[in-house]
Amino acid sequence: MNEEREDRAVYIISVAAELAGMHPQTLRIYERKGLVRPARTSGNTRRYSDRDIERLRMIQQLTQEEGINLAGVRMIVELERQIEQMRAEVERMHRDLARARQARRRADAASHEVGLVPMRSLEEMFPWMRER
Amino acid sequence: MNEEREDRAVYIISVAAELAGMHPQTLRIYERKGLVRPARTSGNTRRYSDRDIERLRMIQQLTQEEGINLAGVRMIVELERQIEQMRAEVERMHRDLARARQARRRADAASHEVGLVPMRSLEEMFPWMRER
DNA sequence: TTGCTCCTCACGTCACGTGAGGTGGC
DNA sequence: TTGCTCCTCACGTCACGTGAGGTGGC
Numbered sequence: 001m002n003e004e005r006e007d008r009a010v011y012i013i014s015v016a017a018e019l020a021g022m023h024p025q026t027l028r029i030y031e032r033k034g035l036v037r038p039a040r041t042s043g044n045t046r047r048y049s050d051r052d053i054e055r056l057r058m059i060q061q062l063t064q065e066e067g068i069n070l071a072g073v074r075m076i077v078e079l080e081r082q083i084e085q086m087r088a089e090v091e092r093m094h095r096d097l098a099r100a101r102q103a104r105r106r107a108d109a110a111s112h113e114v115g116l117v118p119m120r121s122l123e124e125m126f127p128w129m130r131e132r
Numbered sequence: 133m134n135e136e137r138e139d140r141a142v143y144i145i146s147v148a149a150e151l152a153g154m155h156p157q158t159l160r161i162y163e164r165k166g167l168v169r170p171a172r173t174s175g176n177t178r179r180y181s182d183r184d185i186e187r188l189r190m191i192q193q194l195t196q197e198e199g200i201n202l203a204g205v206r207m208i209v210e211l212e213r214q215i216e217q218m219r220a221e222v223e224r225m226h227r228d229l230a231r232a233r234q235a236r237r238r239a240d241a242a243s244h245e246v247g248l249v250p251m252r253s254l255e256e257m258f259p260w261m262r263e264r
Numbered sequence: 265t266t267g268c269t270c271c272t273c274a275c276g277t278c279a280c281g282t283g284a285g286g287t288g289g290c
Numbered sequence: 291t292t293g294c295t296c297c298t299c300a301c302g303t304c305a306c307g308t309g310a311g312g313t314g315g316c
Contacts, residue, residue, distance in 0.1 A: 013269075023307070029307075044270075045268090045316095046269085068200075072203065090222060097232065104236055107239065108239075146295090154281095175290075178295085
C-alpha cells in the first residue's frame with residue numbers, strides 16, 4: 001500500500017468504527033481529545049484514512065490490552081515518534097561511519113598503487129599489540 | 133551527589149512519602165504495582181534511596197500533572213529508558229565518526245611529512261567545489 | 265422516507281488515592 | 291508506653307465507554 005493511498009480519507013465513521021472494532025461514539029471522543037484527526041467533507045462529515053484506522057488500532061491495543069488511559073496514550077504516541085526519529089538518526093550515522101571507513105581503505109589502497117609507503121595503523125605494524 | 137549515595141537506602145516510608153509529597157499508603161500501592169522497588173531491612177521495613185525518591189517524583193509528575201494512570205506510567209518509564217539508551221548510542225557514534233575523520237586527516241598530514249604525494253579529497257584540490 | 269450523520273447528556277464500570285482498623289516489632 | 295511499621299478492606303472521585311435522544315442533510 002503506497003503512501004498516497006494510506007492517507008486517502010475514504011471511510012465514514014460507521015465503517016471506520018467497524019474496521020477498528022470500536023463504537024462510533026468512541027471515535028468522536030478520541031477526536032475531541034486530539035488522538036485522531038480525521039478529515040471532514042464539505043458537509044462536515046468525518047472521513048477516516050487507512051492511517052487513521054492504523055492509529056485507532058494502536059490506541060485500542062494500548063487501552064484495552066495494556067489498560068492505559070488516553071492521557072498516557074497521547075504521551076506514548078509522542079515518545080514512539082521520538083524513538084522512530086532516533087532510530088533513523090542511528091541508521092544514518094551507521095551509513096556515514098561505514099562510508100568514512102571505506103574512504104579510508106580506498107585512500108590506503110591508492111597509496112599502494114602509486115608505489116608509496118602506505119600509512120599503517122599501529123595495530124597493522126605491531127599485530128601483537130591487539131591483545132589487551 | 134555520587135552514585136553510591138544515590139542508591140543508599142536510607143529513608144523509612146513516612147520520610148520518603150514526605151519527601152515525595154505523597155501518602156505513605158500510596159507508596160505501598162506503587163510498590164505492589166511494581167513501579168518502585170525500595171530495599172527492605174532485615175525486619176521487613178521498606179527503605180527508600182534518593183533514586184527511589186526521584187522516581188516517585190517522576191511518577192507524581194506524570195499522574196498528577198499529565199493525568200496518566202499507572203499502566204501508562206509503567207510503559208512511559210520503559211520508553212524513556214529506551215530513549216536514554218539510544219541517546220547514548222548516538223553520542224558514541226558521534227565520537228566514532230569524529231575519530232574516523234581525524235584519523236583520515238592525520239594520515240593525509242603524515243603523507244605530506246615524508247614527502248609523498250598526498251591523498252587529497254576533491255574538496256582539497258578544488259576548493260571552489262565547496263560551494264553548492 | 266430511510267439510514268446515516270451531527271451533537272449533548274446520563275449512567276455503569278473501573279482505577280486509584282485516602283483513610284480506618286487491627287497487628288507487631290524497635 | 292509511644293510512635294512507628296506491616297497488612298487488608300471500604301469508600302469517594304474521576305476517566306471513559308456505551309447508549310439514548312433529538313437534529314439535520316444526502
